[in-house]
Amino acid sequence: MLETCNLCGACVPVCPEDALSIEEVKRTKEIDPSEWRGVWAFAEQRRDQIQSSTYELLGAARGVAEKLEVQVTAVLLGSDVENPESLLAAGADEVFYIKDESLAHFGLEPYTKIIADLILERKPEIVLGAATFIGRSLLPRIAVRVHAGLTADCTGLDVDTEKRLLLQTRPAFGGNIMATIICPQHRPQMATVRPKVMKPLEEPYNSKGKVSEISVDSASNRVRFLEFVVDDTSQINIAEADIIVTGGRGLQDPKNFALIEELAGLLGSAVGASRAAVDSGWINYSHQVGQTGRTVSPKLYIAVGVSGAIQHLVGMQSSDYIIAVNKDPNAPIFKVADIGIVGDLFEVVPKLIKEIKRRKGE
């Protein structure tokens, strides 16, 4: 019976012997915010490498902590992580390194339990994570467990020093509006931060702290991790890219994606795709930018043969600089483009490729 139990609780009131009870993980708490101090940053590692989004996060955490006059603690889970000391120079006053073989690869349940327990024990006022696939899977679970407020995918963090409140700004409605959010009564105040928006510290931080290895009780994991399959490693993934060249319906034929790939290769950039291109089977979903794909904010976004339907724009309109090539002068993409070229991509792009090669001296 216990194997199929899903904790619905229906059995408890009806048991004639009154023999059943369900021990619930206590998920609500009353607290005094003044007892909570410190800024924590969840340090993300994959295959033992600390992620670039973590260094960005620590840059932001440092700024917040200075305004509140508290310390930054990096929380790292793993087994054999390379160079955990780098977290100190990146802005952490101390590092909690929970080190165990079982934690080498991200496990939602053990990570949730370990971090939630630490939070309830040590009471940080703010806990931050990067809004990566891991962060957006893990932090919501922790937030519910510790009865905290969590704001997703922030593009701006500021502090109300008087009230000790984190001011969290983020886009909503696909980026058509911005919202600023606070978490007044609950602790910790949690937020995930959009990658590639915050900046890592320019100078190494003169941290007085160290990496402390923390041992915790082993945590169960009902999910079996079988394998991680990496996408085509010859391609830069759009989440990491500073430059993205995107192809859309205007390419007309899958073989014309070769043009996009050649341009992307020359610029060392990632290849993006509109929904139309993905739906037509020209390229894998992991390249899709837009409302049902991914949101990106690279330094440069080049849209080729992309009309710029709103569902696409919401995925890329916060790029630093946008260049668009489309033969329709009324294409909505031109509303967000810093440089718009009305023209035939089949003429413009080959010329551009040639010009780039010439300038590179190839």
Place this chain on the structure above:
Amino acid sequence: MRFIVCIKQVPDTTEVRVNPETNTLIREGVPATVNPFDLYAVEEALLLKEKFGGEVIAISMGPPQAEEALREVISMGVDKAILISDRKFAGSDSWATSLTLATAIRKIGSFDIIFTGKQAADGDTAQVGPGIAEFLDIPQATFVRKVDELNIENRIIRLQSMWEEGSELLELPLPCLITTVKELNEPRLPSLRGKLTAKKAEIPLWSFDELAVEEKHVGLAGSPTQVIKVFPPPPRAEGELFADADPDEAARIIADKLTEKGLL
């Protein structure tokens, strides 16, 4: 098998604008739609039901008009729908929403898999799916792009969860919760028969009194986070449109900009 799908009715994102004078959302005349990511959740539940038998129940927390969204998914083939609606639930953030939905699911009883879309097109948080899984204390897989195998006998599901650079292959025991991304399937269009069924369907309404929740944990009062300000995004600087450049000129203009930015 019993599959539960959580759906949300959202304003059609393409039409949302901020009133620049009052800094509030202009909602009048804005059409509503089933949240795009939820369609993949519904479709997956329907596909598994077709293969393994059972029923699909859709639930939604929202104002009374969210009933339209539930009828829409009934017309796709969902067997039953329940609307969770009460003034007291208004203003819920993702914590309060997750609690309310989880409580409603407990009231439904046993289930095998809960499906939710990755995120809602208005809130964009992607937090409610994981929140529900945590309240119900069940395993979760997020951003699921493929279901490889559902083994009813062993009560295990094998699937692929999307990361930036690849996919995690995972095995979860049932019951569990799955959040879906677009690659997972292609949502079917409602059939004529489905639309007639949807029109006649009775959709029970569960209000605050029907759910085992405390007032201090739902709605605006129960939400740890609060929005203090809404404002339009900073406008982009006016761009330059070259409407008549010949291809050579166009190539030069772009290459110049790349050089200027130090990217060449």
